[in-house]
Amino acid sequence: MTTKTSRVWAIGALVTLVTGLTACLKSSDVTPQEPSSYFYVANASSALTAIDFFDNDVKQTSSNGFSFLANTIYQTSTGVHTFKVKKLGGDSTMATATNVYDSLELTSLFIYDLPTYATGIREISENFTNLSSTKINVRFFNLSVDAPAVDVYLDNIKIDSTHSYEGNGNNFYPAFDQITASTTSTIKLTKAGSDSTIAQINATLAAGRTYTIYLGGRKAFTDSRKLNVAYITH
Template sequence: MLIKKNRVWAVAALLGGVIGFSSCLKQSDPTPQRMNYTGAIINGAYLPSSLDIFNNGAKMNTSAAYKTSASSPFLDLPGVHTFSFRNLNGTGLDSVTQQFDSLRYYTIITYNDNTKKFVSQLIREDFSSLSTSKVNFRFLNLSPNAGPVDLYINSKRVLENQPFSISRPWNSVDPYNSTVEYYVTLPGSTTPLVKGTSRQTAGATQVPFQPGYAYTIYLSGAKDSTGDNKLQLYYLSHTSSY
């Protein structure tokens, strides 16, 4: 994976308010224990189509340039952190500086605004009110020119007429019996504009949306573009690595 310190961790612990883990201390070490924060990055920007990500000056993507996609949740020590986003030639695009607190969960979202400017924004998450028995999701339309869209999961419309937005409320739906497909359409249409992809298998569209987990589904890219800049639909599981 592109992001270091990737972990799979239990949703029960997350929804119970324990949103981090700590390294074991040696018994002889009197230093107070520092609990981690948990972070994730959604790169919804399509310009540039590839970039590098740095955390306090340390490059996070370990090899290939980071493209439009999302990291898995990662753990890090609390404190002031600057997440910076740069072109492959090292030119800065934007950055976020924030005090990251222990046992908190943060999501950084990048996108292009309607002037094609690269923007990064941090969200401090609160999962305490989410359902432990239903599938929790929110949908972000990060495409500046796709217009409003409807979201379908398993051929059922779950949200309609969703405009460009980087902040939307959480929703809950009844559990699914198996893996599902998710896609967006133009308002009122049933023809997929773009289908969502899996985090597990390249090119696959069947995904496991599990009860008690929290997912951000997001649309990125530009309408009528091709290649890396085309419309794409992804998801981030905030409560596991897939």
């Protein structure tokens, strides 16, 4: 099946170093490598400046927690996993999600603000088929409850228009668009239909690579949880 083959190729890119090191060992010393599941985890919840992230009740974050708008690649064993988000250093569970994961899947977990301003976890089983090797593969998620609809620019190329908050129901659209550009240096979000900049960051996005851009934060905040944009490199 094409989808599975593509996922195996993508996962292989993540474990090339491990495989290379194992190949240097004598066959009698090699312990069979257990299958792993891989996750892209992004924190767009504006409830706190940092959170704790748990997998099957084992804390995976340092004492500094998982900062707002940060993202990371997380590797774990296959099987049933319950992910929990808790207040930094506390016992109060803010969000939870449980599923069965195998070694043929790459999954994205987005921690984000629900319409009620509570915290939720949205899971996307990634499909990296039909991506371009000559264009920038990119998608955008508006995860800010109170941000206006936005236009999204890579440098001066508009890649999305009037994109509203998508935390209602199943509005996450997982497909990637292909943008004709060799590299970009800026991601800019403006209020839809205007030149008013909502958020902007420097970012080098390259042709042949795949990215998720996401907006988080709240209009009223002036600390690190103010409206801002970040991106995942897949």
